[in-house]
Every structure is written in C-alpha cells, then in structure tokens.
Amino acid sequence: MRMTRQWIFSHWHISLPTHTDMEKYDYLIVGSGLFGATFAYRARQAGKRCLVIDKRPHLGGNVYCESVEGINVHVYGAHIFHTSNKRVWNFVNSIVEFNRYTNSPVANYKGRLYNLPFNMNTFYAVWGVTTPAEAQAKLDEQRAEAVARMQADGATEPRNLEEQAQVLIGCDIYERLIKGYTEKQWGRKCTELPAFIIKRLPVRMVFDNNYFNDAYQGIPIGGYNKLIDGLLAGVETVTGVDFFDIGCKQGASGRWQFTMPPTDGCTSGSREAEAATLVYTGQLDEFFGYRFGKLNYRTVRFETEVLNEPNHQGNAVVNYTEADVPYTRIIEHKHFESFGPAVYANPKTVVSREYSTEWQDGMEPYYPVNDEKNSRLAGQYRELAATMRNVVFGGRLAEYKYYDMAPIIEQVLGMEID
Numbered sequence: 001m002r003m004t005r006q007w008i009f010s011h012w013h014i015s016l017p018t019h020t021d022m023e024k025y026d027y028l029i030v031g032s033g034l035f036g037a038t039f040a041y042r043a044r045q046a047g048k049r050c051l052v053i054d055k056r057p058h059l060g061g062n063v064y065c066e067s068v069e070g071i072n073v074h075v076y077g078a079h080i081f082h083t084s085n086k087r088v089w090n091f092v093n094s095i096v097e098f099n100r101y102t103n104s105p106v107a108n109y110k111g112r113l114y115n116l117p118f119n120m121n122t123f124y125a126v127w128g129v130t131t132p133a134e135a136q137a138k139l140d141e142q143r144a145e146a147v148a149r150m151q152a153d154g155a156t157e158p159r160n161l162e163e164q165a166q167v168l169i170g171c172d173i174y175e176r177l178i179k180g181y182t183e184k185q186w187g188r189k190c191t192e193l194p195a196f197i198i199k200r201l202p203v204r205m206v207f208d209n210n211y212f213n214d215a216y217q218g219i220p221i222g223g224y225n226k227l228i229d230g231l232l233a234g235v236e237t238v239t240g241v242d243f244f245d246i247g248c249k250q251g252a253s254g255r256w257q258f259t260m261p262p263t264d265g266c267t268s269g270s271r272e273a274e275a276a277t278l279v280y281t282g283q284l285d286e287f288f289g290y291r292f293g294k295l296n297y298r299t300v301r302f303e304t305e306v307l308n309e310p311n312h313q314g315n316a317v318v319n320y321t322e323a324d325v326p327y328t329r330i331i332e333h334k335h336f337e338s339f340g341p342a343v344y345a346n347p348k349t350v351v352s353r354e355y356s357t358e359w360q361d362g363m364e365p366y367y368p369v370n371d372e373k374n375s376r377l378a379g380q381y382r383e384l385a386a387t388m389r390n391v392v393f394g395g396r397l398a399e400y401k402y403y404d405m406a407p408i409i410e411q412v413l414g415m416e417i418d
C-alpha cells in the first residue's frame with residue numbers, strides 16, 4: 001500500500017505520497033464538485049490513481065456546507081437533492097444516508113403567504129376557492145381574459161414572458177407570484193424577456209405542496225460534506241490550487257504533465273507529475289484562454305446572518321415575489337436537517353438572503369445564459385473541446401449547461417472509466 005503524509009498550511013490541504021520520483025496518475029481531476037468527486041470515486045473503485053485539485057479552499061464545489069452555530073449552511077446556495085432514478089438514489093445513499101426533507105417552498109407577496117408549486121392551497125389563498133372544479137373554472141376564466149387582452153393588442157401568440165405567463169396561468173397568479181420574482185431573477189422586465197423562458201406552468205388540482213414530482217428527495221444526514229468526504233475517501237486531493245497555476249501541458253504522447261504545487265515548509269518545493277487523462281470541470285472558455293470571447297452567467301449574492309431565535313420563518317425556503325423587496329428568497333438552513341421539536345434544540349438560526357445579479361469577473365459563475373450569443377460561443381468552444389484527446393470535459397461549468405445534482409451523478413455513473 002502506498003504511504004501518504006498530510007500537510008495543512010495556509011488554505012492548502014495537501015495529501016501526497018512520500019517518495020520523490022515523478023508522480024504518475026491515471027487521472028488529474030480539476031474540480032472537486034459532484035462531477036469530479038463522483039468520477040474520482042468510480043475511478044478509485046476501478047483501481048485507478050487520481051489526483052483531485054480544486055482552486056477553492058475546500059472540497060465539494062457548490063454543494064459545500066459550512067457549519068455555523070452547529071447548522072450546516074449551504075454556502076453556494078440551497079441544495080435539495082431530488083431524483084426519480086433509483087440507481088442514482090441508491091448510489092448516493094450507499095455513500096451517506098439521506099433524510100426525509102421535502103421541498104415545500106412558500107411565497108411571500110406583500111406580507112401574504114402562498115404555497116408553491118401552484119396547487120389547491122395556492123388557489124384557495126388567491127381566490128378563496130375550495131374545490132378543484134371551482135379552481136379550474138377560475139383558471140379557465142383568467143386564461144381566456146389573457147388571450148382576449150393579447151388579441152385586442154393585435155397578437156396571436158405571446159410576444160414576451162409576461163403574455164406567455166398570463167396565457168398559461170392568468171393575471172392574478174402572474175402578478176402575485178411570477179412577475180416580481182422573475183424580474184429580480186433576470187434583472188429585466190417580463191415584457192422584455194422572451195416567451196420561451198416559460199414553456200409550461202404546471203398546476204396541481206390537489207392539496208400538495210411538495211415542489212418536486214420526483215420519487216426521491218432529501219438532504220444527506222450530517223450535510224453534503226459527508227457525501228463529498230465519502231466520495232473522495234482515499235483519493236489524493238489538493239485544495240487552494242488553480243489548474244492554470246500548475247503549468248499543465250499535454251505532451252506528444254497525449255499525457256498531461258504538470259507541477260505539483262510547492263509544499264512550503266514540508267518539502268523542498270515543486271514536484272513533477274503526469275496524468276494519462278485530464279478530467280476538467282472548470283469553466284469551458286477559460287480552458288481555451290477565452291480565445292473566442294467570454295461566456296456570461298447569472299449569479300447570486302448571499303447575505304448570511306445568525307439570528308438569536310430558534311425558528312425565524314418556519315420553513316427552509318421562502319420566496320419574496322414582489323419587485324420592491326430586493327432579494328428573491330430567504331433560506332433558513334436549519335430546516336433542511338431538523339424537523340418538528342428538534343428545530344428548538346438549537347436556540348439560534350442562520351438565514352441567507354439571496355440577491356440575483358449579473359455576473360462579473362471574480363464572482364461565482366452560477367447559471368449559464370441561454371441567449372443566442374452565449375449559445376453560439378459555447379458551441380464554438382464545445383467543437384474545439386471535441387477535437388482534444390485524453391480530456392473529459394464534465395459538469396456544469398465545462399459543459400456550460402445547468403444541471404441539477406442527480407443528472408450529474410447519473411452521467412458519471414453511466415461513463416466507462418478504465
């Protein structure tokens with residue numbers, strides 16, 4: 001068995017073999033998010049040697065949680081795992097057991113609360129209707145009014161998101177629960193957003209506040225770090241190291257040569273290393289030196305606060321749907337993992353207000369922008385990526401595509417790793 005030593009200094013956490021020859025890896029994995037970590041897990045199971053590096057000071061990518069007052073805070077935004085894929089569900093539960101958290105967000109519009117997704121509870125709160133037949137009649141009436149308004153204005157098809165939403169759900173629900181929230185999310189008026197952004201607005205004619213239709217959902221018991229730790233157990237990892245700082249070059253043989261970061265105070269400097277295959281989960285345009293231009297993103301800014309009360313809003317997720325409230329949501333993290341009376345076992349709570357903003361250099365790139373310019377640019381980079389050998393471009397950043405967590409894991413479980 002290979003001996004390993006561990007050094008912890010500054011924000012680097014390095015776990016490296018002790019001998020001094022050129023280090024040889026099967027895989028150099030850039031990024032320790034769910035794609036990189038799941039890939040490393042499977043490669044290790046296949047007897048491969050992997051090195052995982054991450055530029056952040058911690059492992060886990062966007063699912064990383066920080067413990068604040070004993071509460072797991074979702075630092076990069078609230079993450080709720082959901083899937084109908086039994087193989088994926090069994091896989092994640094084989095690493096760490098998941099709890100029974102069910103996402104049932106509430107919307108606050110001008111101080112009144114509405115259940116999401118749109119269901120009989122919502123219709124009762126908006127119109128006072130108590131039966132599915134009454135709710136259906138109200139929806140039909142509101143939709144017909146929206147179509148008539150649009151036609152009176154000379155249009156046969158919705159010309160923007162506002163018209164599209166009103167045709168699908170009517171004016172009352174659009175005004176209270178969609179308009180302000182969507183405008184804050186996109187930073188633009190709904191009348192200036194394309195109709196295709198909202199293709200469907202599902203409604204439930206039953207009293208069911210469970211946001212997802214999936215068969216399985218939950219949060220890892222003990223938090224997402226347990227999932228990442230389980231996936232990366234026994235894998236060599238280096239945090240606080242940017243891929244673009246290790247001089248990684250592809251040799252004529254197709255192998256990747258790079259310099260291990262210097263281990264100040266621990267060894268006499270940098271060490272040479274090589275890997276047969278590179279697994280890259282960073283930004284696609286950055287990999288190619290932005291040669292065609294920069295891809296754009298939407299991002300979210302979080303304001304996180306510890307409160308001296310055990311239960312601030314009674315729910316993990318509350319959306320603020322009016323335009324005048326600058327944030328889109330307040331997340332109360334403890335509700336992801338404590339239920340019923342256990343909520344009161346901790347006298348404090350942690351909340352995060354989410355502000356949706358335009359991405360600029362230095363900010364976290366969260367959501368790809370699916371407009372024509374960015375789709376074309378991403379296509380150019382993807383074509384270039386397809387010409388390369390011994391590289392896997394995977395995950396949300398390297399594919400420039402929004403993925404939920406489960407599809408990322410499903411993708412990696414479906415890959416041939418040898």
Ligand SMILES: Cc1cc2nc3c(=O)[nH]c(=O)nc-3n(C[C@H](O)[C@H](O)[C@H](O)COP(=O)(O)OP(=O)(O)OC[C@H]3O[C@@H](n4cnc5c(N)ncnc54)[C@H](O)[C@@H]3O)c2cc1C
Pocket residue numbers: 030031032033034035036053054055056060061062063076077078079080081082241242243244281282283300366367394395396397403404405406408
């Ligand atoms: C705000 C938000 C909320 C979300 N909520 C949910 C949810 O509720 N449910 C759900 O299923 N999904 C959710 N997702 C999606 C989920 O976060 C992704 O599916 C998942 O994180 C993708 O994993 P990944 O490995 O592709 O990316 P990431 O987790 O982003 O990992 C990529 C890693 O690569 C590292 N990296 C990048 N460049 C370099 C470099 N040059 N050198 C070294 N390291 C580098 C980064 O530091 C990062 O750690 C949400 C996403 C966002 C943005």
